[in-house]
Amino acid sequence: MTSECRHPFYRYLLRRYLWGSLLLLSMFPLLTPLTATAEYGDVVLNKRAEKAGMRPVIFPHWFHRIRFRCRVCHTEVGFEMRAGSNNILMSDIIDGRFCGMCHNNKIAWGPQNCQLCHSGLPGLESGVRGGATTGGPGKW
Amino acid sequence: MKHRIYKLLLAMLMGSFLVACSEPGPTGSTVPTVATRSDALLAGPERWKTIIADKLHDPTGPGAQQLQNPAEALFYLPSAFSGNYVRWVEAIEEGYINPRPSILDNNYEMQVLDLDVIRTRTADMPMVLFPHRKHTEWLECSNCHEWLFKSRRGATRFGMFDVLNGEYCGRCHGAVAFPLVECFYCHSVRRSDLKKPVTELEMHK
Numbered sequence: 001m002t003s004e005c006r007h008p009f010y011r012y013l014l015r016r017y018l019w020g021s022l023l024l025l026s027m028f029p030l031l032t033p034l035t036a037t038a039e040y041g042d043v044v045l046n047k048r049a050e051k052a053g054m055r056p057v058i059f060p061h062w063f064h065r066i067r068f069r070c071r072v073c074h075t076e077v078g079f080e081m082r083a084g085s086n087n088i089l090m091s092d093i094i095d096g097r098f099c100g101m102c103h104n105n106k107i108a109w110g111p112q113n114c115q116l117c118h119s120g121l122p123g124l125e126s127g128v129r130g131g132a133t134t135g136g137p138g139k140w
Numbered sequence: 141m142k143h144r145i146y147k148l149l150l151a152m153l154m155g156s157f158l159v160a161c162s163e164p165g166p167t168g169s170t171v172p173t174v175a176t177r178s179d180a181l182l183a184g185p186e187r188w189k190t191i192i193a194d195k196l197h198d199p200t201g202p203g204a205q206q207l208q209n210p211a212e213a214l215f216y217l218p219s220a221f222s223g224n225y226v227r228w229v230e231a232i233e234e235g236y237i238n239p240r241p242s243i244l245d246n247n248y249e250m251q252v253l254d255l256d257v258i259r260t261r262t263a264d265m266p267m268v269l270f271p272h273r274k275h276t277e278w279l280e281c282s283n284c285h286e287w288l289f290k291s292r293r294g295a296t297r298f299g300m301f302d303v304l305n306g307e308y309c310g311r312c313h314g315a316v317a318f319p320l321v322e323c324f325y326c327h328s329v330r331r332s333d334l335k336k337p338v339t340e341l342e343m344h345k
Binding site: 019020021023024027037038039040041042044055058060061062063065066067068069070071072074075076077081082083101102107115116117118119120121122124128129 | 147148150151152154155188189193194195196197198201202203204206207208210213214222223224226228237239240241242243244250277278279280282283311312315316319
C-alpha cells in the first residue's frame with residue numbers, strides 16, 4: 001500500500017483529490033436532511049380510527065419493549081408480527097382482548113383515555129414508521 | 141487559488157447531489173430507501189425527536205402533551221448508531237431494563253437457548269451468525285418456529301431479498317429490531333477467521 005502511494009501518479013491523485021474528498025465527506029453528515037421523523041418502530045394504526053372520527057393510533061414499540069418482552073404481546077396477547085394483519089376493534093379492547101389485556105386500568109391506562117392512544121395526525125397511513133425502512137412487495 | 145475555489149464548488153455540488161439521492165421517495169414508492177438521520181451523530185438527548193415534533197403525533201391534540209418522550213427513557217440505555225439508538229440486548233444483559241416476561245404468569249422465566257447458528261451461503265459477505273441467546277431473551281421459540289423458520293438446519297431457504305422485503309429476519313429487523321443498515325451485526329463471521337472451511341450450515345456451542 002505505502003509503496004503504491006509513493007508512485008508519482010498516486011501522489012498526484014492524492015494531492016489533487018484529498019482535500020476535495022475530505023471536504024465532501026465532512027459535509028455529508030451536516031447536509032443530510034432530517035428524513036426520519038417518527039421514532040424507530042412506531043406503528044400507525046388507522047384502518048378504522050379516522051373513519052370513526054378519531055385520530056389515528058400511534059403505537060410506540062420503544063415504550064413497550066422497555067417494560068415488556070416481545071413474547072408478552074406477540075404470544076400471550078396474540079399480535080401477529082405484521083402491521084395490518086391484526087384486526088382490532090375498539091370493542092375487543094374494552095372486552096379485554098388485544099391492547100385491552102394491559103390497557104384495563106390495572107396494568108396500564110384504561111380505554112376511557114381515548115386521547116392517549118388516538119394521538120396521531122389526521123390523514124396518516126397505517127404502517128411501521130421511523131428510521132430505516134425496506135421497499136418491495138412485502139413492505140409493511 | 142482559483143482552482144481551489146472551483147474544487148470547493150464542485151465538492152459542494154457533489155455533496156448536494158448525494159443529499160438529493162439520499163432523500164427517500166414518496167410514500168408508497170417501491171424504491172428501497174435507507175433513511176439517514178443526521179441526528180445519529182448527536183450525543184445528547186436531542187438525538188430523539190420529541191413527541192410533539194415527530195410529525196406523527198398531533199401537537200394540537202390533547203394526548204401528545206401527556207405522552208413520554210423517547211429521550212426521557214432511551215438516553216439512559218446503551219447507545220447505538222441506528223434504530224432507536226439503543227442496544228436493546230445489552231440493555232437487558234447489563235441490567236438497565238428488566239422487561240416483564242409475562243403478564244399471565246408472575247413466575248414465568250424466559251427459556252434462554254445458548255445455540256449459535258452460522259449461515260454460510262452469503263456470497264461475498266461474511267457469514268451470518270444467528271445467536272439464539274440474544275433472541276430468546278426477548279422472544280420464545282414459537283414466535284419464530286416452526287411457522288417461519290424450520291428447526292432443522294438448512295431447511296429454511298431465504299435470501300437477502302426476502303429480508304429486505306420484510307420476510308424472515310426482516311419481519312423484525314428493519315421495523316423494530318436493529319435496522320438493515322447494520323450489515324455486519326449479522327454478517328459477522330469472516331471465512332478467514334474460521335480454522336476449517338465451513339461448507340454447510342454448522343452449529344456449535
